Amino acid sequence: MSNFDTGFVSSAYVRVLFEYLKNRGVDASALLGVAEPEAADNTLLRYSMQLWISFLRSAATHLEDPLLGLKLGQIIRPAHFGVLGYILASCPTLGASLLRYQAYERLMHEMDKYPMEMHVDGSEIRFIWNGGDPNGSARLSHEFAVAAFSQISRAMSGEHLVATEVWFVNSEPLDTRPYDDFFGGKVLFNQPTTAIQVSLAYLNIPLRQPDPTLVHILEKQAEGFLTQLPKESEFVMHVRRCIANLIHSGEPGLEQVANALSIAPRTLRRRLHEHQTAFRELLDDIRKHMAEQYLRDPSLQLTDVAQLLGYTEQSAFQRAFLRWTGTTPKTFQKKMPD
Known part of the structure; x- marks a missing residue:
């Protein structure tokens, strides 16, 4: 089992899935077997990664949509992330937003190992999601993560950011056009890891609503949330x-x-x-x-x-x-x- 298949995710992710299903006339509670998380819970209430993956599979099967992960990531907005989302959107640049995300990442998900790594290669930076099953056990969650990463960056900057390359560990689907259309760059499958590569210059792109005072205020709240999360081995x-x-x-x-x-x-x-x-x-x-x-x-x-x-x-x-x-x-x- 890969480290991307273990750990916990915030109920904020589950709320996004509920929103998506309800907009398609699906009784999400009946399908997934759980009640819809309340908005007030979206930071501290968590689900196991395996349960999150099972939710995605159930929804994809019901909708007969193998592209669910990709589509779900495209509806992400900073507000879905609660306090953390407002912190990210209020930073001056994408790079500053990324640093804040690293600091408070546990509010959104917690893996056995750090789930996302960054590698700088010349004028490019690659964000890597460790783990993954070539047989596709976590395909939907990987595609959701990468699509959400792209979408929320675009939403905060107001720029249609185009990836240089996107990697997925799973096998190539029959139709790759939805991936090409969304990411804009070269999308490769059967890769050793899941990753997205963009220009290093993207880190300097200014965000639409910088507010350092709001960041300072909300970070105190985020720190408080972190102290409430379980500190376990x-x-x-x-x-x-x-x-x-x-x-x-x-x-x-x-x-x-x-x-x-x-x-x-x-x-x-x-x-x-x-x-x-x-x-x-x-x-x-x-x-x-x-x-x-x-x-x-x-x-x-x-x-x-x-x-x-x-x-x-x-x-x-x-x-x-x-x-x-x-x-x-x-x-x-x-x-x-x-």
């Missing part, structure tokens, strides 16, 4: 992802998760203790987060939510939710805005 993040992947099949036990991670149960317990956490704490935290998300979906009954969280009895879920939040699932739902 790569190992704990792997355990979290494993639990989340197994949870729909029933309550995953420590031995089951250890087996999936190819380590001994005793080793898993010890390593979690070294990271000042425990298996039950992680399981409860994941279930609480997922429960709050599912309970926002009016199409799901409490029995459905309990089953999705791996509970065999609704009463067990209700007791657990009361323990986590101090309120019942029904009371939580009643507090949701109409």
